[in-house]
Amino acid sequence: MTVLSIELAYWQQTTLRVLGGAVAVLLPAGTLVYIYLFKLMSFVQSRLGPMEAGPAGSLQLVAEVGKAFQKEDIFPRKADRIVFAAAPFVVLMSTFLLVLVVPFGPDAWFVDLDTGVFFALAVSSVSVIGILMAGWASANKYSLLGGLRAAGQLIAYELPLVLAVMGVVIQAGTLNMQDIVLAQAEGEIFGWGGIGNPFILTQFLGFAIFLVAMQAELTQPPFDMPVAESELVSGYMTEYSGIRFLLFFIGEFATAGVFSMVAATLFLGGWWVPGIDPDSNLFNVIGPIVMFAKVMLVTLLIFWFRFTYPRFREDQLQRLAWKVLIPLSLLNIVITGVLKVAF
Amino acid sequence: MTASDTTAVSDAEKLRYISQQAADARVNVEIETEGMTLNIGPQHPATHGTLRIITKLDGEQVVAAEPVLGYMHRGYEKLAEVRTYPQVTTLVNRIDWVGSFANETPFILAAEKLMEVEAPPRAQYIRTVLHEMSRIANVILGIGDMGVQVGAVTPIFFAFRDREYVLNQIEAVTGGRFHPNFDRIGGLKDDLPAGWIQNTKNAMVKVREFCDQIEELMYGNEIFQARTRGIGIIPKDIGLAHGVSGVNIRGSGVDWDVRRDGLPSGLVYDQVDWKVWTHPDGDSYSRMWVRLQEVREGSKIVDQLLDNIPSGPIMAKVPRIIKVPPGEAYVETENPLGVMGYYVISKGDLHPYRVRIRSASFNNISIAPWLLKGVFVPDIITILGSLYFILGDIDR
Numbered sequence: 001m002t003v004l005s006i007e008l009a010y011w012q013q014t015t016l017r018v019l020g021g022a023v024a025v026l027l028p029a030g031t032l033v034y035i036y037l038f039k040l041m042s043f044v045q046s047r048l049g050p051m052e053a054g055p056a057g058s059l060q061l062v063a064e065v066g067k068a069f070q071k072e073d074i075f076p077r078k079a080d081r082i083v084f085a086a087a088p089f090v091v092l093m094s095t096f097l098l099v100l101v102v103p104f105g106p107d108a109w110f111v112d113l114d115t116g117v118f119f120a121l122a123v124s125s126v127s128v129i130g131i132l133m134a135g136w137a138s139a140n141k142y143s144l145l146g147g148l149r150a151a152g153q154l155i156a157y158e159l160p161l162v163l164a165v166m167g168v169v170i171q172a173g174t175l176n177m178q179d180i181v182l183a184q185a186e187g188e189i190f191g192w193g194g195i196g197n198p199f200i201l202t203q204f205l206g207f208a209i210f211l212v213a214m215q216a217e218l219t220q221p222p223f224d225m226p227v228a229e230s231e232l233v234s235g236y237m238t239e240y241s242g243i244r245f246l247l248f249f250i251g252e253f254a255t256a257g258v259f260s261m262v263a264a265t266l267f268l269g270g271w272w273v274p275g276i277d278p279d280s281n282l283f284n285v286i287g288p289i290v291m292f293a294k295v296m297l298v299t300l301l302i303f304w305f306r307f308t309y310p311r312f313r314e315d316q317l318q319r320l321a322w323k324v325l326i327p328l329s330l331l332n333i334v335i336t337g338v339l340k341v342a343f
Numbered sequence: 344m345t346a347s348d349t350t351a352v353s354d355a356e357k358l359r360y361i362s363q364q365a366a367d368a369r370v371n372v373e374i375e376t377e378g379m380t381l382n383i384g385p386q387h388p389a390t391h392g393t394l395r396i397i398t399k400l401d402g403e404q405v406v407a408a409e410p411v412l413g414y415m416h417r418g419y420e421k422l423a424e425v426r427t428y429p430q431v432t433t434l435v436n437r438i439d440w441v442g443s444f445a446n447e448t449p450f451i452l453a454a455e456k457l458m459e460v461e462a463p464p465r466a467q468y469i470r471t472v473l474h475e476m477s478r479i480a481n482v483i484l485g486i487g488d489m490g491v492q493v494g495a496v497t498p499i500f501f502a503f504r505d506r507e508y509v510l511n512q513i514e515a516v517t518g519g520r521f522h523p524n525f526d527r528i529g530g531l532k533d534d535l536p537a538g539w540i541q542n543t544k545n546a547m548v549k550v551r552e553f554c555d556q557i558e559e560l561m562y563g564n565e566i567f568q569a570r571t572r573g574i575g576i577i578p579k580d581i582g583l584a585h586g587v588s589g590v591n592i593r594g595s596g597v598d599w600d601v602r603r604d605g606l607p608s609g610l611v612y613d614q615v616d617w618k619v620w621t622h623p624d625g626d627s628y629s630r631m632w633v634r635l636q637e638v639r640e641g642s643k644i645v646d647q648l649l650d651n652i653p654s655g656p657i658m659a660k661v662p663r664i665i666k667v668p669p670g671e672a673y674v675e676t677e678n679p680l681g682v683m684g685y686y687v688i689s690k691g692d693l694h695p696y697r698v699r700i701r702s703a704s705f706n707n708i709s710i711a712p713w714l715l716k717g718v719f720v721p722d723i724i725t726i727l728g729s730l731y732f733i734l735g736d737i738d739r
Binding site: 041044045046047141142145221222224225228229230231232233307308309310311312313314315316 | 379381382387388389403490491492493494495496497500501504560561564566567569570719720721722723724
């Protein structure tokens with residue numbers, strides 16, 4: 001692997017990738033929590049939010065993490081201890097697996113899989129297992145209800161998610177995430193290649209479905225029935241405290257960031273911006289920054305919904321998935337397929 | 344009650360009956376699974392206090408729900424027997440703690456009735472204004488709280504923000520935000536401070552702005568409507584049979600408001616032009632809708648009363664040491680949560696011989712076992728939220 005024309009040994013590559021993966025997952029997560037969850041939410045709700053820790057409360061996150069580290073790691077007496085302890089790691093693992101296939105520049109990637117999209121969608125559902133484990137092992141009725149609701153919801157919304165991506169895959173003609181970015185960079189809109197062809201322009205229906213399904217996959221309001229804190233008292237997370245709760249918390253927002261990276265790659269052109277040659281080495285440097293900006297844009301939508309909407313009941317959200325989103329995404333695939341063959 | 348009022352309820356009832364029959368049949372036919380007993384409360388975010396509801400579930404459907412009360416029983420009826428009459432207001436302030444002034448009013452009116460004194464007109468006007476402002480402060484919080492129950496985080500912050508304007512005005516005149524202890528037998532403790540009337544009118548403008556804002560943010564939201572429309576229907580007759588009162592029964596289309604029907608002397612709601620809002624559907628949405636209209640109407644009532652407030656003394660001639668002549672009196676008023684009444688028996692002493700408190704939430708929550716049967720777990724929360732009770736008002 002060559003990064004900025006420097007030849008790297010295998011151990012150096014591996015270290016770089018692990019560090020890069022940690023930064024790629026945790027940096028957006030922290031930024032999202034501070035800028036959106038703390039500050040934008042406070043602005044929407046006409047309050048100030050955290051103000052004491054650091055300038056304008058910017059170190060609040062450090063304080064929160066420190067607090068979680070200090071707390072006792074409580075196991076319920078009847079809990080299945082091994083499963084209970086492992087569950088948060090399983091949830092977090094799916095996030096780290098997901099970020100592997102996201103490209104951040106022409107040469108800045110972790111793994112260049114030919115079946116990248118397939119891999120991303122497959123590992124994103126690993127978190128269901130972690131959530132079910134947490135719900136079951138807590139030996140708590142609220143957790144059990146939350147875990148089962150989460151499983152039902154995540155499986156239901158996996159389908160529109162996959163079907164929405166199908167349109168992109170048909171249009172790009174590849175499952176490789178890197179090639180999908182290049183297809184958008186080198187694409188043309190009816191013969192005009194000025195801004196390439198970001199798939200949001202042609203796949204706007206797919207993008208909308210992907211956003212809704214993503215919101216549900218992340219169990220963010222209005223799809224937060226599994227964690228519903230006003231009725232299930234945070235669902236599968238009820239019995240967790242201290243560091244393990246922190247892992248769930250990081251998992252929630254890191255997954256929001258990483259899913260937005262996938263959305264940005266598939267629909268917004270990933271690390272590429274119009275006007276610069278996609279093969280240019282410049283993108284290895286500005287690519288991650290471009291990606292970060294696009295991630296913030298997509299997550300802004302997610303969090304905006306989160307602040308303003310009440311939550312669906314689980315039968316209502318199942319109905320939305322099966323009766324609205326899946327038929328729409330099938331329609332999207334049909335239209336994309338026909339147009340692909342016609343042009 | 345006109346015919347058009349009743350049809351909507353009976354249609355809803357019919358649907359409910361059919362769906363319940365279907366659910367029963369389904370439960371019988373399906374393979375019998377072991378039910379689960381879910382204990383909601385006494386510590387649970389949705390019960391705003393220490394209400395405990397034992398629900399028997401089949402999957403996520405409620406087979407039986409039983410509220411268990413009394414975790415916050417403070418024995419005010421008994422305590423009132425060893426307090427002098429002016430001291431009782433300090434106790435009863437804490438019954439419905441978000442609309443405190445309204446708790447004092449019916450007790451004071453009952454004592455006035457026994458003593459056969461009447462507060463001067465200015466005191467009656469100010470008393471009515473404060474009674475209505477405590478309703479506004481209370482119901483605004485209830486509306487915001489309903490937002491939390493259905494999972495929207497923002498309305499409660501708007502509610503707290505705009506309730507502050509009302510609480511500031513209550514504090515300006517009584518000195519207490521939550522527990523004013525301001526009502527006296529034969530009048531009020533103090534007169535209004537300078538500039539209060541204009542400030543209160545400004546606060547009422549803020550209240551109406553809040554109503555418009557929340558109507559757009561919450562009531563107009565499709566998900567909110569999907570979560571509340573057709574859920575938790577209280578038919579008229581069943582609601583009345585359970586003693587449901589206040590907004591909860593007006594939401595079922597019963598046109599009954601103690602402020603208009605059976606207003607006790609000492610309040611001046613008959614001097615202003617206002618409307619009793621009802622909604623024919625009887626579901627969670629209609630209850631919340633009537634609440635919103637009542638806040639609007641309440642702000643208009645306050646405005647009108649402030650325009651016509653007479654001058655004069657604020658205290659009638661009452662002896663310094665209050666001894667109430669023997670007798671019995673029951674006075675009820677329309678409080679934020681429903682009808683609240685005090686039955687006071689006096690034997691001519693410094694303190695009441697017996698006080699019986701009829702608090703609205705106790706009766707309102709008594710319909711819960713009937714109402715919660717057959718609903719889903721998420722709907723328990725929205726139904727309880729739309730019934731809007733305060734735990735102090737249930738347990739006294």
